[in-house]
Amino acid sequence: MTTHTTRMLILGSGPAGLSAAIYGARAGLSPIVVQGIQPGGQLTTTTDVENYPGFREIIQGPWLMQEMQAQAEHVGTRMMWDTIVEVDLTRRPFRLVGDGGDIYEGDVLVIATGAQAKWLGLDSEEALKGKGVSACATCDGFFYRGKKVAVIGGGNTAVEEALYLTNHSPDVTLIHRRDSLRAEKILQERLHANERIRVIWNKEVESFVDGGGTSGLVALELRDTVTGELSRLDVEGGFVAIGHHPATELFRGHLELDSDHYIKVETGSTRTSVPGVFACGDVMDKVYRQAVTAAGTGCMAALDAERFLAEADFEKVAEAAE
Secondary structure (H helix, E strand, C coil): CCEEEEEEEEECCCHHHHHHHHHHHHCCCCCEEECCCCCCHHHHHCCEECCCCCCCCCEEHHHHHHHHHHHHHHCCCEEECCCEEEEECCCCCEEEEECCCCEEEEEEEEECCCEEECCCCCHHHHHCECCCEECCHHHHHHHHCCCEEEEECCCHHHHHHHHHHCCCCCEEEEECCCCCCCCCHHHHHHHHHCCCEEEECCEEEEEEEECCCCCCEEEEEEEECCCCCEEEEECCEEEECCCEEECCHHHECCECECCCCCECCCCCCCECCCCCEEECHHHCCCCCCCHHHHHHHHHHHHHHHHHHHHHHHHHHHHHHHC
């Protein structure tokens, strides 16, 4: 069992965590990044990335995260392959325990554990992820220009994704397993007013149909939730929009969370309910959920943390001088 100490401890190694590490390292804080269950975050499960600034050609998600990690390490970040299972935020330095028993202590803590899209859990869905099946219209909708697509879900996320996809597709179908939507009324009004969108009620996806070879998704097999009858809908893109799980289980009872279990931060900052603890990326952002916004809030978290440490150090010196 080893104890690792640092001025800045970062949980999560996606765009938010690694951006925080780059800024923290350049400020001389020698950050430690504990990579967690999914090193590199959600981008490691994404193939084509076309909306991250700075690259005129399509880049690969795993490559982008490798480059971010290499940059963070180059400026002085230590990467740790571990998963945190226990936290103590009642005193500084904050104390965290890895699943192998190692102790991590940090004068400040940056939480960048992210969020995971909820999936339907079908084998056919897993097989076709990135081959016609997606959980992010903003990320992938551009690849379906002029193609027929479907969105699965009935809440705000599903309606927003369907509306967004009309920027690219003339034929968008929203599939919902009930006979009414849970989305806000204003969103429903926009949905029903859009001629490019039709809604199929009381249907759930039985399977995603693979066309074989390089064709990827070609159709959805649907089951009627009332009669059980099966039907087929030909589509080239299927967007699962049934919500997200923020990775905050570890912090319940330790930090203030909102009603959807995202970490609450002060407006315009990354400060949480515990002084010295900062949150960035998808773990606190349920609106934008983009790699570039995650990276931006990672930068904010590092700057907030650096300012917090400077103030704490000043107070310590002032107290010693009295």
